[in-house]
Amino acid sequence: MTQAYYSQANHGPFAEHGLGDFELENGEQIRGLRLAYATFGRLAADKSNAILFPTWYSGTSKIVEQAYIGPGRALDPEKYFIILVNQIGNGLSSSPSNTPAPFGAARFPAVAIGDDVKAQYRLATEKFGIERLALVLGGSMGAQQTYEWAIRYPDAVRRAAPIAGLAKGTAHNRFLVQTFIDAIASDPAFDDGWYADAGRVHRGLRRHAGLFAASGFTPDLFNRRAWGGLGFTTREDFVTGFVENHFLPQDPNNLILLARKWRDADVTRGAGESLDASLARIKAKTFVIAIEEDGFFPLKDIAAEQEKIPGASLKRVSSVWGHLALFGVDPAYNAAIDSILSELLG
């Protein structure tokens, strides 16, 4: 089931870039690292129109494409060359689920946001010869990667738009993500990651989906049954049909690898400096975008980081979908994001 889910048929077309044996921040390595990516539009001769957009937790380049890219939208393939990069561990790029024994499954090494960004930098430079991106943006874990880009490679990022995410997770966010991990790992069928059939871990994946839904959407979404427009009826029908349906086909080890990466995200790690100093090194024109009702990354925490970034603007968007408006289900959110990104790119 997992292999069928992470397929070209489901999430493609996507291409792959091989990076060879890749050393990670923690000293381990991924043998024959592959980054899966999809591109839209044409790279200008002067390579000035490239945009890079990495994926969020449990998402692939396909949902990002569907939610953010199209003619007439801010990310218009008629104008820009847009690279959607799949995070390490998301099931399309090298992941626990697609790495053979002995290095796959529970043995796949821990990956940090900085590892992804280093690999993405090599993709941009080696594969496309792009030394400077017109825009790096992403939502949630994509925002974590965006911050890492802007701080690690300040001269390579002309503009940055982190959406609904932080450069350094708060204690509460780390705690919340740990409860997601525990919900999966506590399923006896998970077996420390050595399950033979990912589908047997469905109870843990369902509990994980429940926690994700209860805190990732707003209370009002449930209280006003705002999912009605999508054809769902009861809360149970919505959570099963929308959230469990999203997570059940995915690989538990992949999700836990991503969740740990999310939990531990911190642009200062290894740099030996304060968060203030890290954020001060950003040279990109930065629009920090927050969802006002976000329960994962509250507005006030996002605003506290934005204030430390030279010249950055805080842009607020409102949605009854909360953090998970990122998915593109709220037309008003989509329009607001397009307006903000158009201003940034203009």
Place this chain on the structure above:
Amino acid sequence: MTQAYYSQANHGPFAEHGLGDFELENGEQIRGLRLAYATFGRLAADKSNAILFPTWYSGTSKIVEQAYIGPGRALDPEKYFIILVNQIGNGLSSSPSNTPAPFGAARFPAVAIGDDVKAQYRLATEKFGIERLALVLGGSMGAQQTYEWAIRYPDAVRRAAPIAGLAKGTAHNRFLVQTFIDAIASDPAFDDGWYADAGRVHRGLRRHAGLFAASGFTPDLFNRRAWGGLGFTTREDFVTGFVENHFLPQDPNNLILLARKWRDADVTRGAGESLDASLARIKAKTFVIAIEEDGFFPLKDIAAEQEKIPGASLKRVSSVWGHLALFGVDPAYNAAIDSILSELLG
């Protein structure tokens, strides 16, 4: 361990009132229902100074006493006769944990908020001859019982102070409580409630504690480590030492019985009328008290009910402890509550 926890030594002194075989709203019965209660102060000859305060989720009369009662406080035993009643299922009153086979443990019947309030009414009238209470108040599930009192027995409640709770749970609150239940029930050691040793269900109880902590306190409590004054260090130390420590000695069947009662609380159930009509029947002078940062019972949901209660006032309290300020750990919250209750009683 469970028996030692629910003891006079730990939670007493408390008395018991026997109500005989007690028919529940769902048609089942509790044989030989006992309500455990503690009283403070002396009942006036005209019985005009009686206050009733039922317990919240996982709490007993002891924590209510410690957090709300004392000379010089609003609930002053020098002035009032205060009855703290333990909810059915809390381990002191009749509960899954203290009911012998065949009716105990997982077989203990489901109990509704209305059942508690009917039993409490009999305690007040039969045991003490009190036909009208000067004040009924409670926090969280105690607020659910307070609303039930004021609507079921409008002439018996002169004043009401529901704190951080709702007369009818929202869809989101029901969902959140369901995740708490699932966290315990998913532990294989729970064994559908037929565990031989409650202590073996500690993994489920710990996960439950984690979810309770992640949503019951505010993000800022974690981000600012506002627990420092209580002697805790890291987040893990705080969650283990404060929250797991609270739940681990408790009985899983008791907690699940209480959580289901919380989840399904609805003053309109069985009354065949709308929530508006139910709330309109309240005759008590009512101060509806909300904690502004409450993640379990958001301010706006509480305010929406308050507006439907004739003559009711909305009183707002702020605390970095969020919903769990109820526990009495925040001196500023305690002072604010005392001020509000003094005004109501004055």
